[in-house]
Amino acid sequence: MKRVLHSWQGAVALVLCLVALTSLPLMAEDAPSPFGTGAIVMVFLLVAGAALVSFTKLSQPLLATILFVAAHLAVWLLLAGITGNEGKATLAFFLLVAACWLLAWRCVTVLSHISPKSGAGDTFLRLLIPAIFGAWILILWEAATRGAGIPFIILPPPSSIGARLVSSVPILWADVQQTIFKAVLFGYVVGCASGFVVAILADRIAFLRRGLLPIGNMVSALPIIGVAPIMVMWFGFDWQSKAAVVIIMTFFPMLVNTVAGLGASGAMERDLMRSYASDYWQTLIKLRLPAAMPFIFNALKINSTLALIGAIVAEFFGTPIVGMGFRISTEIGRMNVDMVWAEIAVAALIGSVFYGVVALGERATTFWHPSNRGG
Amino acid sequence: MNNAPSSVVSAKKLGLTFETSDGPVHALSNVDLTVNKGDFVSFIGPSGCGKTTFLRVIADLEKATAGEITVNGMTPEEARKSRSYGYVFQAPALYPWRTIEKNIALPLEIMGYSAADRKARIERTLDLVNLAGFGKKYPWQLSGGMQQRASIARALAFDADLLLMDEPFGALDEIVRDHLNEQLLKLWARTQKTICFVTHSIPEAVYLSTRIVVMSPRPGRVTDVIESTLPKERPLEIRETPEFLEIAHRVREGLRAGHSYEE
Numbered sequence: 177m178k179r180v181l182h183s184w185q186g187a188v189a190l191v192l193c194l195v196a197l198t199s200l201p202l203m204a205e206d207a208p209s210p211f212g213t214g215a216i217v218m219v220f221l222l223v224a225g226a227a228l229v230s231f232t233k234l235s236q237p238l239l240a241t242i243l244f245v246a247a248h249l250a251v252w253l254l255l256a257g258i259t260g261n262e263g264k265a266t267l268a269f270f271l272l273v274a275a276c277w278l279l280a281w282r283c284v285t286v287l288s289h290i291s292p293k294s295g296a297g298d299t300f301l302r303l304l305i306p307a308i309f310g311a312w313i314l315i316l317w318e319a320a321t322r323g324a325g326i327p328f329i330i331l332p333p334p335s336s337i338g339a340r341l342v343s344s345v346p347i348l349w350a351d352v353q354q355t356i357f358k359a360v361l362f363g364y365v366v367g368c369a370s371g372f373v374v375a376i377l378a379d380r381i382a383f384l385r386r387g388l389l390p391i392g393n394m395v396s397a398l399p400i401i402g403v404a405p406i407m408v409m410w411f412g413f414d415w416q417s418k419a420a421v422v423i424i425m426t427f428f429p430m431l432v433n434t435v436a437g438l439g440a441s442g443a444m445e446r447d448l449m450r451s452y453a454s455d456y457w458q459t460l461i462k463l464r465l466p467a468a469m470p471f472i473f474n475a476l477k478i479n480s481t482l483a484l485i486g487a488i489v490a491e492f493f494g495t496p497i498v499g500m501g502f503r504i505s506t507e508i509g510r511m512n513v514d515m516v517w518a519e520i521a522v523a524a525l526i527g528s529v530f531y532g533v534v535a536l537g538e539r540a541t542t543f544w545h546p547s548n549r550g551g
Numbered sequence: 552m553n554n555a556p557s558s559v560v561s562a563k564k565l566g567l568t569f570e571t572s573d574g575p576v577h578a579l580s581n582v583d584l585t586v587n588k589g590d591f592v593s594f595i596g597p598s599g600c601g602k603t604t605f606l607r608v609i610a611d612l613e614k615a616t617a618g619e620i621t622v623n624g625m626t627p628e629e630a631r632k633s634r635s636y637g638y639v640f641q642a643p644a645l646y647p648w649r650t651i652e653k654n655i656a657l658p659l660e661i662m663g664y665s666a667a668d669r670k671a672r673i674e675r676t677l678d679l680v681n682l683a684g685f686g687k688k689y690p691w692q693l694s695g696g697m698q699q700r701a702s703i704a705r706a707l708a709f710d711a712d713l714l715l716m717d718e719p720f721g722a723l724d725e726i727v728r729d730h731l732n733e734q735l736l737k738l739w740a741r742t743q744k745t746i747c748f749v750t751h752s753i754p755e756a757v758y759l760s761t762r763i764v765v766m767s768p769r770p771g772r773v774t775d776v777i778e779s780t781l782p783k784e785r786p787l788e789i790r791e792t793p794e795f796l797e798i799a800h801r802v803r804e805g806l807r808a809g810h811s812y813e814e
Contacts, residue, residue: 444644451638544647
């Protein structure tokens with residue numbers, strides 16, 4: 177009894193199986209190509225079998241493997257069965273999907289309790305657990321959209337987004353070149369660099385510090401994206417106007433953070449530099465900039481997200497016929513929602529890579545900071 | 552240049568008043584003191600007696616508002632700009648992004664020593680404070696006592712004959728402190744530096760010093776200067792000798808006298 181309670185996901189999956197058994201079939205009466213008996217039996221055997229196995233005392237890696245295979249094979253059979261029967265799924269179908277999901281949950285729980293000896297095994301688990309988690313978001317999304325027949329315009333299933341992504345690689349690549357490699361990168365580099373330089377100037381020159389900084393603090397809290405149409409008027413339709421939006425959006429966070437960082441070194445550390453008769457630039461390079469690095473990287477991370485938002489949204493206000501923002505705004509007008517989602521997926525991927533690169537740079541530069549020392 | 556060549560620090564009627572919103576605070580008033588070359592002078596007194604302030608005036612980290620002070624025959628500012636002292640703070644103040652040897656190299660880089668010279672000096676000073684082999688570690692990988700020793704090494708790395716130490720062992724436990732005191736004396740004997748040392752521990756002051764300057768607060772002033780009669784060679788056990796206890800007693804009396812106008 178204790179083991180059954182321990183694997184409560186398995187227990188609930190069994191109950192769901194029984195309820196599903198009483199409310200067969202899996203598809204409505206008028207479904208054009210209902211499930212074959214073999215497939216149904218197979219799904220029930222997989223789910224019930226894995227649920228029963230989860231109560232046993234098998235070794236954790238073996239148990240996790242069995243659960244992983246059974247849950248995903250069963251749900252794959254279920255999803256494959258929807259083809260031709262879109263929108264005809266019954267309660268029994270969703271109960272079985274839920275049972276598979278519970279088994280996958282159990283699998284992740286078991287995996288989370290494994291502490292591997294080797295570094296490679298640890299890395300594998302660290303990647304596998306979020307991968308299963310992410311995959312199930314897509315599986316449930318797929319089952320819900322296709323099984324219940326949610327209109328394509330409202331939410332296309334991930335499978336058709338994926339198909340659209342694969343078939344439109346040349347278009348997507350051209351959009352990425354236009355938006356990311358031109359507008360975002362140029363704007364990000366120029367915006368961050370000029371914010372940094374002005375921060376140093378403000379540190380040196382009192383009137384800048386007292387005049388510009390309060391304004392900088394105010395502006396960095398504004399939704400600057402609103403200036404996008406004006407930038408299009410000023411700099412034309414091509415990527416230059418988008419880069420201008422990105423520069424304006426990234427400049428102020430960098431300015432404000434760098435100035436805060438330059439003030440972050442301790443009084444004693446500065447006295448130490450004074451006792452060495454160190455000049456302004458020596459103190460800046462050897463003490464104040466290293467101490468400011470956590471702040472500067474904070475700005476770089478904030479700006480990596482802001483730059484992407486800025487460039488994409490700015491393209492809504494006029495572009496040549498290429499670019500991620502352009503594609504999103506025109507394809508939604510043509511009801512090609514899957515293309516919009518494909519662009520969103522690409523943007524999400526690039527945003528994660530961008531952020532990841534900056535975060536790696538941060539780990540390498542501020543390894544000494546108390547928040548990073550452990551890792 | 553009317554100072555005798557042997558005087559390293561010479562203060563005459565020195566005063567320092569901080570203007571605060573609650574009115575002026577007399578951190579130092581009428582301080583007359585001479586520190587000679589090769590002296591080990593301790594400054595002792597309760598909090599607020601101006602002992603740290605006096606050290607900071609020598610170091611040109613604070614400006615005196617009255618009287619005169621010379622350091623190596625120069626104004627404190629000139630002395631600071633000619634890099635004539637090393638300062639050890641209450642905390643190690645090591646830069647966490649630099650390894651121990653890079654921390655020791657910091658003043659050497661600023662002062663423009665050559666790379667080869669830097670390397671030799673790092674090795675020598677690490678040896679001097681018994682940290683050989685720890686040069687590649689980061690400060691946060693070492694214990695508090697080791698960090699403070701590294702900060703002493705940093706102050707010894709360049710050619711300054713004057714070492715200013717502001718309660719360098721105040722944050723350490725008694726056992727580590729005894730050990731570091733012993734090492735500091737050996738180091739002083741070997742390097743022949745002049746040391747000004749701020750503390751509020753009577754045994755520490757008596758054990759280390761050739762002269763003990765007793766100070767008292769409100770206004771911060773010198774109430775007694777005690778010449779130590781202890782020999783230069785001082786094992787830790789010397790602290791149980793009658794001679795040591797006699798000097799400690801005098802220091803305690805001096806401190807009590809400074810407090811007598813309070814309740």
